[in-house]
Amino acid sequence: MKPAPFKYARPGSVDEALALLQAGGDEAKVLAGGQSFVPLLNLRMASVESIVDLNRLDDLAYIRRDNDTLCIGAMTRHRQIEVSDEVQAAQPLLCRAAAEVGHLAIRNRGTIGGSLVHADPAAEWPLVAAALDAQLVLRSQDNSRTVAAREFFLAPLMTAIEPAEILCEVRFPVAPAGAVWGFQELCRRPGDFAIVAIACQLTLDDSGTCSTASLAVGGAHSTPLHVADVEPIVVGSQGDAAVLTAAAEKAAAAVDPSGDVHGSADYRRRMVKVLAQRALKEAWSA
Amino acid sequence: MAATQFTEYQTIRVRVNGHEYEREVPVRRLLADFIRHDLGLTATHLGCEHGVCGACTIIMDDESVRSCLLFAVQADGAELQTLEGLADGDKMHPLQQSFWDNHALQCGFCTSGFLMSAVDLLNKNPRPSEEEIRHGLSGNLCRCTGYANIVKAVQAVAEQSQS
Incomplete structure (x- = not known):
């Protein structure tokens, strides 16, 4: 189908975009890469009065390292992150996750900011943002604030962003010395949304003993879910099987999945356990 | 702009x-x-x-x-x-020729999308493995061929460019 009529503006700067968004009120929406939003418009599951297109805002498309923080502009395309040497050096989990987003043509166009604000609980960016405790920089015409990814996602496709705000930057902590990670995604075909996905990052000392751990679950909860209970179980351990099982059981107990055609709630919960074990094992064997 | x-x-x-x-x-x-x-x-x-x-x-x-x-x-x-x-006048693009040679289409509806995806795939990765070709083309659906000959056609072009 075709989208219902709307009005369109293509600002040349973030300030212009914020002014347009403010002027458009509640009926104005931001268009980033359009790989989720345009299908909704085409299917007429969504309709809007006006669209503010961010695609010419080159000042929102960047990857920049600032000491221990990796700053990624919201309009950076998935593909740019996937193949970025700077990201690979600073936080390789992001390259791994980017490669799993959709298909090549989708990664060429879709953006990290668009994916985060779309907030599909099975998408890769919300998952790794929750796992790595990313900070999201939101701007409106008269305010700028930073929201933790772990507090940003409220429900499927619902976030803490206000109608007049634009997500401008995503800040990931650079992987510390000794950091290892695991990323496991279950889907029927490459490029599909995850049925269940797990991202984790651990820091290990020379003997393989864990000092910090962070694990998040995608696809099995109304939001990407950081499971804080995993950390006390794995910290101090060397990743033996009993510890991984106990940690994975914590993750499975924390989620409240819903069922659909791709898998029942019970199946998803079981898969959380399986994939959490694998992700932790992957991290330890890196 | x-x-x-x-x-x-x-x-x-x-x-x-x-x-x-x-x-x-x-x-x-x-x-x-x-x-x-x-x-x-x-x-x-x-x-x-x-x-x-x-x-x-x-x-x-x-x-x-x-x-x-x-x-x-x-x-x-x-x-x-x-x-x-894609074609150079009457001369088909190597991918088009390879789709022809390898019988990589039946009804042809999906073919133009596959060809354009394959162009981008080979631009980014001129020597893809079969696995990489399958991943690179995973965003295109074909209801006729079962994909085997499409993969073969792209592989043949990648091999030609190596020799």
């Missing part, structure tokens, strides 16, 4: 397969419809119109994109390549 007022129509300029076009379009017109209806270039096919089937894949500024997930106004100033721009 900025358009800082909300409008319902815009005049856009695009370069498609080396030809300049200037047209006024309603802002809601999908790029795929613009290419087919406004420009009459009907090799780009529309299957699902929501980004799942890949039939409408074209090259925009050297990257494959789904033309059903872009509005024509977004292509203002862009350089586009559609299937019509």
Whole structure:
């Protein structure tokens, strides 16, 4: 189908975009890469009065390292992150996750900011943002604030962003010395949304003993879910099987999945356990 | 190129397969419809119109994109390549020839999308493994071939370019 009529503006700067968004009120929406939003418009599951297109805002498309923080502009395309040497050096989990987003043509166009604000609980960016405790920089015409990814996602496709705000930057902590990670995604075909996905990052000392751990679950909860209970179980351990099982059981107990055609709630919960074990094992064997 | 007022129509300029076009379009017109209806270039096919089937894949500024997930106004100033721009006169592009040689199509509806995706895939990775070809083409659906011959066709071109 075709989208219902709307009005369109293509600002040349973030300030212009914020002014347009403010002027458009509640009926104005931001268009980033359009790989989720345009299908909704085409299917007429969504309709809007006006669209503010961010695609010419080159000042929102960047990857920049600032000491221990990796700053990624919201309009950076998935593909740019996937193949970025700077990201690979600073936080390789992001390259791994980017490669799993959709298909090549989708990664060429879709953006990290668009994916985060779309907030599909099975998408890769919300998952790794929750796992790595990313900070999201939101701007409106008269305010700028930073929201933790772990507090940003409220429900499927619902976030803490206000109608007049634009997500401008995503800040990931650079992987510390000794950091290892695991990323496991279950889907029927490459490029599909995850049925269940797990991202984790651990820091290990020379003997393989864990000092910090962070694990998040995608696809099995109304939001990407950081499971804080995993950390006390794995910290101090060397990743033996009993510890991984106990940690994975914590993750499975924390989620409240819903069922659909791709898998029942019970199946998803079981898969959380399986994939959490694998992700932790992957991290330890890196 | 900025358009800082909300409008319902815009005049856009695009370069498609080396030809300049200037047209006024309603802002809601999908790029795929613009290419087919406004420009009459009907090799780009529309299957699902929501980004799942890949039939409408074209090259925009050297990257494959789904033309059903872009509005024509977004292509203002862009350089586009559609299937019509692939052959060199009467001489088919190596990928087209290889699809022919390997019987990589039956009904042909998906073929233009596959070819444009394969162009981008080989641009980014001139020597892909079979696995990489399958991943690279995973965003395109074919209901006839079972994909085996499509993969074979792309593989054959990759091997030719190595020798």
